[in-house]
Amino acid sequence: MKITEEMSKEAYLVARKVHQGEMARNEGIRDLVDRLGMNQGSATELVHKLGIMLEGSSYQRTMNYFTTEHYIQSIRVDFGEAAYRNALSALEKHLDYYDSLGQGRHVRLRALLKKAVVEFSNAPLYPDEIDTDEALVEGSKKTVSVNAYERNPEARRRCLQQFGYICSVCGIDFENAYGDIVSKTRNNGPLRGQIARNYRPLRHEHWATRVPE
Numbered sequence: 001m002k003i004t005e006e007m008s009k010e011a012y013l014v015a016r017k018v019h020q021g022e023m024a025r026n027e028g029i030r031d032l033v034d035r036l037g038m039n040q041g042s043a044t045e046l047v048h049k050l051g052i053m054l055e056g057s058s059y060q061r062t063m064n065y066f067t068t069e070h071y072i073q074s075i076r077v078d079f080g081e082a083a084y085r086n087a088l089s090a091l092e093k094h095l096d097y098y099d100s101l102g103q104g105r106h107v108r109l110r111a112l113l114k115k116a117v118v119e120f121s122n123a124p125l126y127p128d129e130i131d132t133d134e135a136l137v138e139g140s141k142k143t144v145s146v147n148a149y150e151r152n153p154e155a156r157r158r159c160l161q162q163f164g165y166i167c168s169v170c171g172i173d174f175e176n177a178y179g180d181i182v183s184k185t186r187n188n189g190p191l192r193g194q195i196a197r198n199y200r201p202l203r204h205e206h207w208a209t210r211v212p213e
Contacts, residue, residue: 003046007036008067011043012074015050054079056086058093065108072116081120088116 032043076084165175
């Protein structure tokens, strides 16, 4: 029987459901037979054909021009470029098989394949298809902005004025041990043990020292 364009479109949709596990194969075939009046053989072939084309395998029974084109283009939309490449490969293997029979050539299908292959070859590269002839360079410089929080010099001055340079943990007197250089050091971290109780969060972002006036 003649496969109409409507039958081709519906057959692809059913075949896709079968392939994706949304419908059992026998259920899909029965649906095409009962709903569209398609014969059992054609329905079985069209449902089975999608899986073959997705694998890039050869097939023997020829689909008409519209059905072939519709399957190929729909595969590209629904399953991506790799599956589309497999579908073109399956069509090429089928045409080579048909030519080997010596019963003529499918001129229109050959033209369809040639056009599709040319368009596919000229398509822009996808992320997983890198041009190996292009030099790839790494190590370019970039500027990264970060937040830096400065100590409050007045808080430091009051802290040292109140508690001096003696560490409450080890008892070392930094001023006696190191001289005037200590007064020029910005970080009064060793004194935190003495004044930890006077630290408090400021706007949930910084720490400031509370020293009696």
